[in-house]
Amino acid sequence: MRSIIQRVATGPELSKDISLEEARDGTAAILRGQIDPVQAAIFFIALRMKRESHDEFKGVLDGIRELVDGVSADVDHVVDMADPYDGYNRTLPAAPFLPPLLAECGLHPVSHGLDAVGPKYGVTHRHVLEAAGADVTLNTTQAAARLNDHETGWAYVDQANYCKPLHDLIPLRTQMIKRQVLTTVEVLAKPITGRTATHFVSGYVHKPYPPIYAMLARHVGFDSALLIRGVEGGIIPSLRQDGKYFSYHDRGEEIGVDIHPDMLGISQTLRAVPLPEDLPKTSRPGDEIAIAVDIKDTAIAAAEAGMAALNGKRGATYDSLVYTGALILKHMGMYDNLGEAGEAVRAVLDSGKAANRVK
Numbered sequence: 001m002r003s004i005i006q007r008v009a010t011g012p013e014l015s016k017d018i019s020l021e022e023a024r025d026g027t028a029a030i031l032r033g034q035i036d037p038v039q040a041a042i043f044f045i046a047l048r049m050k051r052e053s054h055d056e057f058k059g060v061l062d063g064i065r066e067l068v069d070g071v072s073a074d075v076d077h078v079v080d081m082a083d084p085y086d087g088y089n090r091t092l093p094a095a096p097f098l099p100p101l102l103a104e105c106g107l108h109p110v111s112h113g114l115d116a117v118g119p120k121y122g123v124t125h126r127h128v129l130e131a132a133g134a135d136v137t138l139n140t141t142q143a144a145a146r147l148n149d150h151e152t153g154w155a156y157v158d159q160a161n162y163c164k165p166l167h168d169l170i171p172l173r174t175q176m177i178k179r180q181v182l183t184t185v186e187v188l189a190k191p192i193t194g195r196t197a198t199h200f201v202s203g204y205v206h207k208p209y210p211p212i213y214a215m216l217a218r219h220v221g222f223d224s225a226l227l228i229r230g231v232e233g234g235i236i237p238s239l240r241q242d243g244k245y246f247s248y249h250d251r252g253e254e255i256g257v258d259i260h261p262d263m264l265g266i267s268q269t270l271r272a273v274p275l276p277e278d279l280p281k282t283s284r285p286g287d288e289i290a291i292a293v294d295i296k297d298t299a300i301a302a303a304e305a306g307m308a309a310l311n312g313k314r315g316a317t318y319d320s321l322v323y324t325g326a327l328i329l330k331h332m333g334m335y336d337n338l339g340e341a342g343e344a345v346r347a348v349l350d351s352g353k354a355a356n357r358v359k
Contacts, residue, residue, distance in 0.1 A: 002039075008046040008047055015050040026043060027060045041172060048181060058219050062220075067166065068189050069161070073110075073144035073145075074145075077108060078110060079102065079110070087124040089120050091232060092123075095324065096306060100154050101348060104354040105345070108194070110192045115158070127295060129358075133358065138155060143156070166182070184212065188217060199332065201226045210246040223250065224251075224331065228324065238261075238271040238272065243260060244256060279294060321345065326342040326345050
């Protein structure tokens with residue numbers, strides 16, 4: 001680690017890249033508690049300031065995956081859904097309800113995340129699903145079994161259960177304040193795989209990230225990937241503006257596709273589900289990024305809106321589920337175009353059957 005830091009932390013002009021193997025071994029050693037926390041923080045911040053090379057991204061991800069308690073589910077195809085681990089702080093998240101919806105459509109989705117991490121410390125899948133009464137404490141073996149359960153068909157698995165050493169770094173990450181390489185790569189930890197194929201679905205905001213995510217997804221063996229430009233970096237596009245996604249199949253090159261909500265008959269004045277105006281306000285002193293509303297009450301509001309949408313109530317949450325649900329169904333080859341996929345999702349939502357899968 002001393003040698004690594006001497007090379008990556010030498011300023012903007014003299015810093016040098018390290019090899020994939022060094023990044024892997026350094027990350028794994030940090031996760032195993034073999035590196036002093038100060039050196040660990042310097043390692044991650046220096047990589048960020050230098051800008052990570054592709055090999056460094058791969059190596060850090062490989063180091064994480066060495067300690068992931070990964071399992072294979074007894075289903076052919078798994079859809080691995082990764083929303084931002086730091087959650088949402090400007091809109092009400094609808095994506096936590098995509099897995100039960102997609103399970104009712106015949107897929108086997110798993111979402112993963114954690115309770116709270118920076119830089120946003122926002123409302124996460126765990127918060128919302130817990131508020132809706134779903135079990136968010138499953139280990140990977142239990143979560144994989146849920147995928148083969150005809151009454152459930154989906155699961156959530158928390159980082160605390162699939163990679164506890166990485167989760168234990170959250171206090172150090174909090175002290176580092178700024179986003180580091182872990183924020184980019186942890187969503188690709190791949191805790192549950194399918195017998196035949198595993199498909200990665202995630203979101204992005206900034207243009208440089210789709211090639212990085214696609215490169216990493218191929219590196220860890222995701223057979224296909226769908227990377228959606230979503231609100232707050234999530235997997236649901238704007239409900240009123242032009243959108244874009246990148247995808248690949250059979251580990252090939254990613255291709256960009258322009259989309260618009262009117263391709264699915266969605267007509268909204270809102271770009272996403274708004275936060276209720278009556279939510280209690282809160283703050284993190286000295287923090288200009290973290291959420292300004294109460295996490296618990298926001299999660300409850302999101303859970304109520306999500307369950308209502310799963311029972312067929314029209315509105316922004318309903319349209320959000322239609323939009324990304326259709327994108328995933330089309331990506332998985334179940335429909336030829338977004339219009340047909342959108343109608344299939346609406347039929348499931350209007351039936352109310354997906355709501356029965358939440359608890």
